[in-house]
Amino acid sequence: MQSTSVYTRDRCVTGIHGLDEILRGGIPHGSTVLAAGTCGSGKTTLAMEFLVRGALAKLPESCAHFTATEPSIKLLENIRQYAFFDMKMIDSGKINVFDMDVLYSWLGLDKASFDLDDVHALIKAIINIVHEIGATRLVIDSVTTLCYKIKSEQLIRDFLFTLGKKLASLGCTTILISEITSATENAHWSSFGVEEAIADGIIVMGDVERMGHLLRFLQVVKMRGTAHSRAKHAIELTPLGVMLTPMLKWGAQHDKTNKVGG
């Protein structure tokens, strides 16, 4: 009988309950993953837990979080309600949180829109920080807010492609949070339409409406380098972190809409 061996890429084990099973072991190492979701769907919590699990791993990883949607103080206050998070991880430098506004000021990028030079300066700064702290897990929350400053679609494409390539070369697995207004099957997973094409993976998060109640869901629609489930999973944001279970098939039949206003 002919033996076959299957090549599998090294994985970044997210440590998130159920997600690694969906991804058959985790996110392929060095990938750039778009976490696209409607407001209140749990994107920031998922991303922060991704960093925390890395910091708490047997071989602890250094982690970085760039926040553009809310000040870091507010982010940390909100995340402190979760039992999986401990401020000591921030104090000890296992998780490093950076305000994008501060970074912009530092780079002299206090302006409404970025040109090519600005984008390259921003990429260089992010890469330098990741290299400096040896980060192997990175979150940018959100890439949508960041890309609002980049006016050309081509420039957004260059920015994301170059950033993703350089982060991969540093062995850094990245989650880019994308804010979307609808998570229906026909929706774009990103505001500018280019993020989803460049990302190695796309995790969609949203709400299913069932008889007037909103049920959070998560669905991996794309992940290069691994087989994965593409089923819709119901999620709960518990003090222990994100928990997932497959969504009831007959329940999905009853969905009227997945759309949630911002």
Place this chain on the structure above:
Amino acid sequence: MYSNLTLDDRIAEQLAIDVSLNSAIQVRFGNSNAFNVTASTLVPLMRDHEMGGVYICASVGAAERIEEFKSIGLSDEYISRIQFIDLVSSGILGGTDVEYSNIHFVDSPIMLESVLLRTLYILRMTTSVRNFVFLDSVNALAIYNDERMLAEYLHTFINTFRQREVLSVILNVPDQTPPLVLANLDLYCTDLIDRGQVLIN
């Protein structure tokens, strides 16, 4: 005898023979003996089998259920070994304003996946080694949920807890439960406690 309620000892005897942690027991009763049969199932599991766990309240609010258990003499120590998931009270104005810290609220009985995840979360937090999950009751869930979805849910529910060696106890009034759900329960459950045939003169 438990205060003012005579427990059905035959249920305790049946549980002594049949119960294992990966069992799924369907408990059938009628309208008139619902609480008696429920208590007669719960008490021996806690007293004789030293179990704790999760009690999902879809038929009455958790605070009301706790008061009923207290009224028959179930001790605070026993009550504290149970975490209650209340699917009823969020739909009642002021219903979630209760004094018990071991009650968790889910917005609605149609949030079936949330109930499952909340139960799994509680079981991850519990210190009890031998655990049960009481689902009270299938007929109450059938008021709100499509029968195909409910049948699918019970299939997932029972297998999820069987895999984790958590005893499922599924309470049910059969004549208020859709035939498809009933047929599936018969198929998935490993054991049956049948007190559904109640004659009223």
